[in-house]
Amino acid sequence: MTDLHLNEKSSRKRYNILAMVFITVVINYLDRSNISVAAFAMKEDIGLSNVQMGYVFSAFGWTYACLQIPGGIIADKFPTRILYSLIMALWSVATLIQGMVSSFAALIGLRASIGVFEAPSYPTNNLVVTKWFPENERASAIAVYTSGQFLGLAFLTPVLVAIQSYFGWRGLFIISGIIGLVWAAIWYFFYRDPKDYKSISKKELEYIEKGGGLIGKNDVKKEERKKFDWNDFKQAFIYRKLWGLYIGQFCLGATTIFFLTWFPTYLVEFRGLDFLKSGFLASIPFLAAFFGVLLSGFTSDYLIKKGYSVEISRKTPIIIGMLLSTCIIGANYTDSTFFVILFLAVAFFGNGLASIAWIFISLMAPKKLIGLTGGAFNFIGGLAGIVVPIVIGYLVEDGDFSPALFFIGGIALLGFISYTFIVGKVERIVPKK
Structure with a gap:
């Protein structure tokens, strides 16, 4: 029986799980990025400068980045069902409380706490997909979640702008927090690992396992498991290939962070657009990124199934995407709103193309350390969330946004160089003894 035939005859419960991860990511980014919509009104209400706003934007990244490695370890060690429900509830409470404070220090503290609770989220997402999907479907699954x-923010940005217009920036945070609390409960009641999922068919379970899915906690036998030690930690940082991925993720994150933080402020304050109109225009680059990431994932898996090498199938979309992201610089050379949005949309489309980079953690990380390596990967990427908002805050303090776009474009070029020349052959790393 071929894998294709097996897939056709099996149940498809893995797609239910993928839909749950997708919704979780939408809520995750809703709670990260709602502050970008609130920023313009918040600055005026509380009396914050651009530099101070840069630090508020950055506070999430301080804890999020620093706790990625512990978050990856936690993802490996604790049941996904319980862990994800708990951290989602906690970051949603912190989001809700943001709507009740009025000081710079309190905003810093709450944004940092959201970073704490969201830190294990992406290592957990990657672990869920590694458990539930065979390798030849994994890039598509990663692309979907x-x-x-991007899709959530494309459609939600105008909604968030409208909510703020009717309920104020405080209401925006409170409503966002309530949504997250509801979904945390839903995750707890419905998520299970493949072997614990009662309605999954035996054929689907076999299909996932034969295709390389780690259908239990991991595919390491119980007698081979051991407690974390410092050699495990060292393994995440001693390989050139992994450093190529880490640098690339930092560069990918830089563009994403710009759109999640300063982008609405750029449209309203520096391009002079109406606040409500900016909500609809801001959705266009997010929609472009959505199509970019789907095109990347499904094209990558299609090439794999057609027999192309892993290097061509997995790396080409990322390399092209990084090059396209440099187009953000083009917005400095036009006063036309149409062309400003066009350049930004092309840049974020490229960012979407490159966003399946998590596939390399599934394919290259040491088998027992997927969560830890994913944590290191997201730690380096998360540093962009610390550096980029603060740097942009200082670059735009005199009212000129051009240096900030040059800064983002230059980092995207560095990402192209990293994936092209540092990552090398895509293969599973066997830890050194």
């Missing part, structure tokens, strides 16, 4: 951050 990653697209949640």
Whole structure:
């Protein structure tokens, strides 16, 4: 019986799980990015400068980045069902409380706490997909859940702007928090790992396992499991290939962070657009990124199934995407709103193309350390969330946004170089003894 035939005859419960991860990512990014919509009104209400706003934007990244490695370890060690429900509830409470404070220090503290609770989320997403999907479907699965951050924001940005217009920036945070609390409960009641999912068919379970899915906690036998030690930690940082991925993720994150933080402020304050109109225009680059990430994932898996090498199938979309992201610089050379949005949309489309980079953690990380390596990967990427908002805050303090776009474009070029020349052959790393 061929794998294709097996797939056709099996149940498809893995797609239910993928839909749950997709919605979770939408909520995750909703709670990260709602502050970008609130920023313009919040600055005026509380009296914050651009530099101070840069630090508020950055506070999430301080804890999020620093806790990625512990978050990856936690993802490996604790049941996904319980862990995800708990951290989602906690970051949603912190989001809700943001609507009740009025000081710079309190905003910093709450944004940092959201970073704490969201830290294990992406290592957990990657672990869920690694458990539930065979390798030849994994890029598509990663593309689908990653697209949640873009599609959700594409359609939700105008909604968030409208909510703020009617309920104020405080109401925006409170409503966002309530949504997250509801979904945390839903996750707890419905998520299970493949072997614990009662309605999954035996054929689908076999299909996932034969295709390389780690259908239990991991595919390491119980007698081979051991407690974390410092050699495990070292393994995440001693390989050139992994450093190529880490640098690339930092560069990918830089463009994403710009759109999640300063982008609405750029449209309203520096391009002079009406606040409500900016909500609809801001959705266009997010929609472009959504199509970029889906095109990347499904094209990558299609090439794999057609027999192309892993290097061509997995790396080409990312390399092209990084090059396209440099187009953000083009917005500095036009006063036309149409062309400003066009350049930004092309840049974010490229960012979407490159956003399946998590596939390399599934394919290259040491088998027992997928969560830890994913944590290191997201840690380096998360540093962009610390550096980029603060740097942009200082670059735009005199009212000129051009240096900030040059800064983002230059980092995207560095990402192209990293994936092209540092990552090398895509293969599973066997840890050194």
